[in-house]
Amino acid sequence: MYESFYGLKKKPFQITTDPSFLWMGNKHREALSTLKYGVMDNKGFLLLTGEVGTGKTTLINRLVEDIHGKAYTAKIPDPGLSKYDFYRMVSRYFGLPIEVRTKSDFIEPFSRFLNDAHEEKKSVLLLIDEAQRLKHDLMEEIRLLSNLERQDAKLLNIFFVGQNEFNSILLQPENRALMRRITITYNIDPLDQSETCEYIRHRLKTAGAGYDIFSAAAMEAVFDFSRGYPRQINIICDLAMFFSSQVSRRTISRKIVSQCRERISFTMDELPAETKNNSRTPAPKTFYKPVQKERRSWFTAGRALGVAVVLLVLGSGVYFTPDPMKDRARRWAREAYQTYFPVSGKPSGVEPPIVNASTSGNAEVATVVPDAPQQAVKTPLAVEPLLRMPNRPPDFNLAAAIDDLPRASVSAAPSAANSEPPVAAVTTSSAELPDPADAIDWLLKKRKQETGQ
The missing domain is CATH 1.10.8 (Helicase, Ruva Protein; domain 3)
Incomplete structure (x- = not known):
């Protein structure tokens, strides 16, 4: 867009890694010569680290260009792969005509390829970019590839290129075997x-x-x-x-x-301080902390144990209490419930009848259903303990009733016991005394006459 305005042949500040724009400062020339020596002398494992945007990829491209014709190279741009996908990518980049289904499908042809390259006096370089994305299991597979060697020479050079946090990954205990095999390291600093x-x-x-x-x-x-x-x-x-x-x-x-x-919508953040090994310390890790609910201060383990002991003692006491005491407690609870929670539709002031507990299991009472024909329904007292007993009728003393009746003459009494005296003969005069055998009939007729009057 602006090339013609400034008289330029092409844009000078493209983001792409164009090797024609490579600028080699003192530190870049030193890094390039060190890494080139490690590859051509078959030093095994090499490591290049640096912050984002320091020019690591541009330096690698220059290295591959300089050793072209002297080494077989394969560059893995993203190592976030599974084990077999990694083997397939390595085989394809080195030009091995194999189909990888198992590890043995890869190891045997790859070992022959390394030996043939050594016979040709050529080095083999496996470049792994963005090494900070490597997982531990794949790092172990890469480490085991370095065991494909001869007694007098290394057959494979593995070149890790990553950001500074890859240093902290190598320092982890599970990766110490790989870290100790790295022979040459270099860190690129900013300009x-x-x-x-x-x-x-x-x-x-x-x-x-x-x-x-x-x-x-x-x-x-x-x-x-x-x-x-x-x-x-x-x-x-x-x-x-x-x-x-x-x-x-x-x-x-x-x-x-x-x-x-x-x-520009972003600014550069503050960089972490440098360490003694010329590598920057990793950013502090933040761990997720779940939100913890606030416990009540009164609820402690000791108090919970005390409550459990009290409940156990009470339960044991109820279980081992004699049956008479249990019956007495149930009767007291029933009476208390009837007192404070009376049956709907009945006044609470009426005292419930007291039923003997010894005979309550076999006792039967007659209940009268309102607005229904009067019939006696026998129901066990244990089934409906809240029904009230009807009031007991007063005692009737027949002998005393007879003594209170007026005496009647023997001549006026009917001759037969079952014969009814005429109504006209019945009078309230003290001279007419009924026969004691007909006293009940006489009393009933007298009450009917009084009622009719």
Whole structure:
């Protein structure tokens, strides 16, 4: 978009890893020569670490380009694979015409390939990028691949490339066997301010710029934003060149870089402090803590044990109580319930009848159903203990009733016991005394006459 405005052949600050724009500072040249020595001398395991955007991938591409023709290389871009998928990818990148279903399907042809490469005096390099994504089981499989060797030479070079947190992964106890096999390590640090300026000038010159498009103050602002990370340098410089071309300014000032910085939606976080091994400490891990419900202070283990003991004692006492005492307690509970919770429709003041507990099991009472024909329904008292007994009728003394009756003459008495005296003969006179045998009939007729009057 802005190439013609600045007179460039192509964009100088692309995010892609174009090897033609590779800038080799002192630390990059040192890293490249160290890693190249490890590969060509068959040192076994190598490790390259660095923060995100420090140029690790660009350096690896340059390494593969330099050893081309001297070594067989295979690069695994993402090691987040299963064991057999990893074997299939390695076989495909090395050009092995095999179909991997089991581990033996891979090991035997791969071992022949390593021996043939050694006979050709060529090294074999297996590059594993983003090594921090490796899982422990796959790391063990990779470690066991290094056992495919001769007594006098290593046949396979395994090159780990990852971020700084891969160092902490290797320090875990389960990975100590792999860590002790790594022979060469190198950590890439960010660029300083002078290296940042050289990096910007190199990419502009490679793109065809005939003058310094960025002023010294602008490059200083770029370093303040990127803190020496090449990827962040590319992002801010590309945006600054675009905005400067929009306002028709061929030289980019600090003000333009500051305005572009405000339009970028992210900023670089503070980096962790460096350690003695020139590797940055990993970010602190935060662990999930479940929300714990607040316990009541009064509920403790001792109190719970005390309540359990009390309930056990009470239950044992109820179980071993004699039957008479149990009957007495049930009767008391029944009477208390009837007193405070009377049956619906009946007054609470009426005292319930007292039933003898010794005969209550066999006693039967007659209940009268309201608004129904009067009939005696015999029901055990144990089934309906809340029904009230009817009041007992008063005692009737026949002898006393006869003594209270007026005496009648013998002549006026009927001659027969079953014959009824005429109504006219019945009188209230004291002279007419009925026969004692007919006293009941006489008394009933007298009450009928009084009622009729």
